[in-house]
Amino acid sequence: MKHLLIAASLAFSTGLAFADGDLKPQQGGVMAETQSGHRVELVAEADQLAVYLTDHxxxxxxxxxxxxxxxxxxxSAKTTAALVPAGGNKLTAKAKAAAGAKAIVKVTLPGKAAEQVRLTLK
Incomplete structure (x- = not known):
C-alpha cells in the first residue's frame, strides 16, 4: 500500500511539473522564456516584427x-529597431527579417528590470 501511494504521488507530481513546460507558439512564431519566467514569442510579419508577451x-x-x-x-550585419506597444500583449518594431536571422529581444515592463532572450527565426 505504501509503495502504491509513493508511485501515485510521483506520477501526479511529475505531470504537474511538466504541465506548462512546453513553449508552444500561439501566433506562429518562435518562443523563448526569460529568466524571470515571462515568455516571448517573436513573429516576422510582412513589414514588421511582432513580440507577444505571456507569463509562465x-x-x-x-x-x-x-x-x-x-x-x-x-x-556580420546588425540592425536594431525599437519595440512599441501595439495593444493587448503585443509590441511591434519596424523591421524585416528572413528565416535564419538571429534576434535578441529586450523588453522592459513598467516598474520591472529589462528582460532579454535570444531567438532564431524559422
Missing part, C-alpha cells in the same frame, strides 16, 4: 507602458 502560465501580459528593442544579426 501562458496568460497574456499587457504591453501598455512596455518598451524594448529587437536586434537582428544576419551574418
Amino acid at each position: 502560465g501562458g496568460k497574456p501580459v499587457d504591453s501598455k507602458g512596455a518598451s524594448g528593442e529587437v536586434t537582428l544579426l544576419v551574418g
Whole structure:
C-alpha cells in the first residue's frame, strides 16, 4: 500500500511539473522564456516584427507602458529597431527579417528590470 501511494504521488507530481513546460507558439512564431519566467514569442510579419508577451502560465501580459528593442544579426550585419506597444500583449518594431536571422529581444515592463532572450527565426 505504501509503495502504491509513493508511485501515485510521483506520477501526479511529475505531470504537474511538466504541465506548462512546453513553449508552444500561439501566433506562429518562435518562443523563448526569460529568466524571470515571462515568455516571448517573436513573429516576422510582412513589414514588421511582432513580440507577444505571456507569463509562465501562458496568460497574456499587457504591453501598455512596455518598451524594448529587437536586434537582428544576419551574418556580420546588425540592425536594431525599437519595440512599441501595439495593444493587448503585443509590441511591434519596424523591421524585416528572413528565416535564419538571429534576434535578441529586450523588453522592459513598467516598474520591472529589462528582460532579454535570444531567438532564431524559422
